[in-house]
Amino acid sequence: MSIAEIAFQGEPGAYSESAAIGFFGDCRAYPQDNFESVFSFVQQDVDHFGIIPIENSLAGSIHRNYDLLLRNTLQIVGEYHLRVSHCLLGLPGVRLEDISEVHSHPQALAQCERRIAELGLIQVAETDTAGSARIILDNGVRSAAALASRRAAEVYNLNILLEDMEDNPANFTRFLIISQNPNNPIITSTEYKTSIVFSLNNQPGALFKALSVFALRDIDLSKIESRPVQGRPWEYLFYIDFIGNVNAKSSMRAIEHLNELAPFLRILGSYPRHMINNS
Amino acid sequence: MSIAEIAFQGEPGAYSESAAIGFFGDCRAYPQDNFESVFSFVQQDVDHFGIIPIENSLAGSIHRNYDLLLRNTLQIVGEYHLRVSHCLLGLPGVRLEDISEVHSHPQALAQCERRIAELGLIQVAETDTAGSARIILDNGVRSAAALASRRAAEVYNLNILLEDMEDNPANFTRFLIISQNPNNPIITSTEYKTSIVFSLNNQPGALFKALSVFALRDIDLSKIESRPVQGRPWEYLFYIDFIGNVNAKSSMRAIEHLNELAPFLRILGSYPRHMINNS
Numbered sequence: 196m197s198i199a200e201i202a203f204q205g206e207p208g209a210y211s212e213s214a215a216i217g218f219f220g221d222c223r224a225y226p227q228d229n230f231e232s233v234f235s236f237v238q239q240d241v242d243h244f245g246i247i248p249i250e251n252s253l254a255g256s257i258h259r260n261y262d263l264l265l266r267n268t269l270q271i272v273g274e275y276h277l278r279v280s281h282c283l284l285g286l287p288g289v290r291l292e293d294i295s296e297v298h299s300h301p302q303a304l305a306q307c308e309r310r311i312a313e314l315g316l317i318q319v320a321e322t323d324t325a326g327s328a329r330i331i332l333d334n335g336v337r338s339a340a341a342l343a344s345r346r347a348a349e350v351y352n353l354n355i356l357l358e359d360m361e362d363n364p365a366n367f368t369r370f371l372i373i374s375q376n377p378n379n380p381i382i383t384s385t386e387y388k389t390s391i392v393f394s395l396n397n398q399p400g401a402l403f404k405a406l407s408v409f410a411l412r413d414i415d416l417s418k419i420e421s422r423p424v425q426g427r428p429w430e431y432l433f434y435i436d437f438i439g440n441v442n443a444k445s446s447m448r449a450i451e452h453l454n455e456l457a458p459f460l461r462i463l464g465s466y467p468r469h470m471i472n473n474s
Numbered sequence: 475m476s477i478a479e480i481a482f483q484g485e486p487g488a489y490s491e492s493a494a495i496g497f498f499g500d501c502r503a504y505p506q507d508n509f510e511s512v513f514s515f516v517q518q519d520v521d522h523f524g525i526i527p528i529e530n531s532l533a534g535s536i537h538r539n540y541d542l543l544l545r546n547t548l549q550i551v552g553e554y555h556l557r558v559s560h561c562l563l564g565l566p567g568v569r570l571e572d573i574s575e576v577h578s579h580p581q582a583l584a585q586c587e588r589r590i591a592e593l594g595l596i597q598v599a600e601t602d603t604a605g606s607a608r609i610i611l612d613n614g615v616r617s618a619a620a621l622a623s624r625r626a627a628e629v630y631n632l633n634i635l636l637e638d639m640e641d642n643p644a645n646f647t648r649f650l651i652i653s654q655n656p657n658n659p660i661i662t663s664t665e666y667k668t669s670i671v672f673s674l675n676n677q678p679g680a681l682f683k684a685l686s687v688f689a690l691r692d693i694d695l696s697k698i699e700s701r702p703v704q705g706r707p708w709e710y711l712f713y714i715d716f717i718g719n720v721n722a723k724s725s726m727r728a729i730e731h732l733n734e735l736a737p738f739l740r741i742l743g744s745y746p747r748h749m750i751n752n753s
Contacts, residue, residue, distance in 0.1 A: 229587065252702070255535040262532075300580055301601050308508065320599040322580050402698065403682070403689035410682035419681065419700045423531070 199380060201244040201372075202227050202236035208325035208347030210279060214370040215246045216346070218275040219381065230260060234267050237373055244380065245269070245373045251279070252367045254302065256420055261392070261434060264373075264463055271390050271464025272379045273372035276471045281307055281360040284328050284353040285340045291356045298327040299342035307342055307360040316340075328353055367471060377464065384467040387440035388417060391450070393457035394424060394432050401456070402433065408452040409437060412445045432459075441465035478659060480523040480651075481506050481515035487604035487626030489558060493649040494525045495625070497554040498660065509539060513546050516652055523659065524548070524652045530558070531646045533581070535699060540671070540713060543652075543742055550669050550743025551658045552651035555750045560586055560639040563607050563632040564619045570635045577606040578621035586621055586639040595619075607632055646750060656743065663746040666719035667696060670729070672736035673703060673711050680735070681712065687731040688716060691724045711738075720744035 199222040203211035207226055215224045227233050230247060237245040247263070250256040264271070281303055285294055296317040297304070304311065304318045311318060319339075321327040327341040332351040340356060341347070348355050371390075374380070395401040402421075409416060418436040439446045441462055454460050478501040482490035485505055494503045506512050509526060516524040526542075529535040543550070560582055564573060575596040576583070583590065583597045590597060598618075600606040607626040610618055619635060620626070627634050650669075653659070674680040681700075688695060697715040718725045720741055733739050 229584070250534075251537075253537055253541075255529075255533075255537045258530075258532055258534045301599070304601070305508070318601065320580070320601045322583070322597065322599045397694070399692040399694045400689035402695060403685045406682045406685060410679035413678040415676070415678045416681060416700075419698060421695075421698045 197242075198223055199244055200225065200240075200242065201246055202233045203246050204228075204230050204233050205323055206325040206329060208328055208344060208350035209323065210277060210344050210368060211246055211248060211370065212325075213344050213346045214248075214275050214277045214368070217277060218246070218273060218370070218372055230263055234263055234269065234373070237269055237375065238267070241375045243374070244272075246275070246370050247373065248368050249371050250369045252365055253306070253363060256434075258422065260371075261422075264371075265392065265461070269373045269375060270377040271371045271466055272374045272377065273381065273466045274388065274469045275370045275372065276469055277368050277370060279361070279366040279368055280345070280358060281324070281342045282345055282348060282355045283340050283357040283360055284331065284343055284348050284351070285356050286331060286335065286337055287352065287354055289337050289340075289354065289356070293337055294340045294356065295338045297340050297342055298330060300324050300327070303342045306362060306366065309362045310357075310360045325350070371464075372466075373464075379466050382467055384469065386438065386468045387465055388436055388468040389439055389441045389446060389465040390434070390436050390463040391453075391460065392432055392434050392463060393453060393460040395457060397431065405433070405453060405456055408449045408456070409435075412449050414439055414445060414449055438468070476521075477502055478523055479504065479519075479521065480525055481512045482525050483507075483509050483512055484602050485604040485608060487607055487623060487629035488602065489556060489623050489647060490525055490527060490649065491604075492623050492625045493527075493554050493556045493647070496556060497525070497552060497649070497651055509542055513542055513548065513652070516548055516654065517546070520654045522653070523551075525554070525649050526652065527647050528650050529648045531644055532585070532642060535713075537701065539650075540701075543650075544671065544740070548652045548654060549656040550650045550745055551653045551656065552660065552745045553667065553748045554649045554651065555748055556647050556649060558640070558645040558647055559624070559637060560603070560621045561624050561627060561634045562619050562636040562639055563610065563622055563627050563630070564635050565610060565614065565616055566631065566633055568616050568619075568633065568635070572616055573619045573635065574617045576619050576621055577609060579603050579606070582621045585641060585645065588641045589636075589639045604629070650743075651745075652743075658745050661746055663748065665717065665747045666744055667715055667747040668718055668720045668725060668744040669713070669715050669742040670732075670739065671711055671713050671742060672732060672739040674736060676710065684712070684732060684735055687728045687735070691728050693718055693724060693728055717747070
């Protein structure tokens, strides 16, 4: 395979770019202004990929990207769990004691609240984490630092003054790799995961019946989430990830069975499972 | 009852403050720096309340607040659905054509991307929406506007130049009202909702069995969400909201039954249901 071309939302040095590199190893990663542009990039060429964050262990699921998965007809071909570790980045030659203010996205600043207070730094909000690193480089202010990824330090030639700034180390983001082609580009596991979305009529026991199609076949679920359908207050969408390849006989039977119960059902993708690495 | 005292995270004019006023009508709302301080305020006095966002229709659940609910022993005593409508706010006397930049939290800016592009405004990130309104007032710059709530316009004496700036009008945040005292302060509905959290051992069919306790009693679920337990990769927590008062016989029986299956179970609260108002 030639080198993978993959779009991500954000500036060079964004966590999504780190995840793309983590997944593919060597790749050409293309920054995009928003998630819509990531999907457009993938629609342009059968060999293009996109990477999107879908859930964070602290902040929860990113429903916006579930919406885009539903609105487009792309396939999930892989997943990647990234440990989000915020680094304090300063200009070359600057020492920690020179720093008096820290720039970043408000969510990153909030995740590092305790350490920032201990260091006595003034917080300055920016549009994104990688952008805050670029601003430190562009402005050349020696008393200012950015909270961003290790990758952003490389991209913007900044020094890592401190690592693991976040108050809660259990900070993981799960990314999905999307493509027109349902075949996964890289085998990262022998175990597969399948993501589906379906609706159910709002009747007591409807979800119970739906889950029976998996339970009766000893298929293990790794995620379930319900969400009201926009504009139809009594209907729900369910997102389920189960362990298994969609082409395995038991998975196929379970999905056929679920089709009898669900007014709407779509297979979002079947892809090698990526285990969370706590190191 | 004397006037309610309620803590919220953010500055005066924050959406959480609007939700507190929406829920209580007249109340004394106390701004707090972070969610931990909201919980501390409620722990201080049996008559104190707190209000916390728990899920947004576009962004998803706020796991951070689920964690705090688990770590504290407070009760959910109410819920409130707030339609999040971002207003463009300028200094008194300023007209729309004078504005060239817009300040707000990056998430609010992203939610209004289309309108901001149409208006040709430069985006400036701030720590929160209400804080951006305060900054417009403090700095007195006539070419800058804030994206914030209608309430923020009142608090900071700004003019509403445009309303409903968001690209997607289906933007609701669900807030929970918390207290030491499990009795709900205001009856807003005759129908009750109960929120519980429980863990299950990771066995195929475990969730199916757990849901049977509701299905067998025709109890309707309004939300289900799974989440890995931090540090225990094979265990899951489930958050379920069901329709019904926890003191009703069928609810009590269902919870007793679930207790037989779940290694951990806690009732987070039982409270009058608040219907989403689409107007």
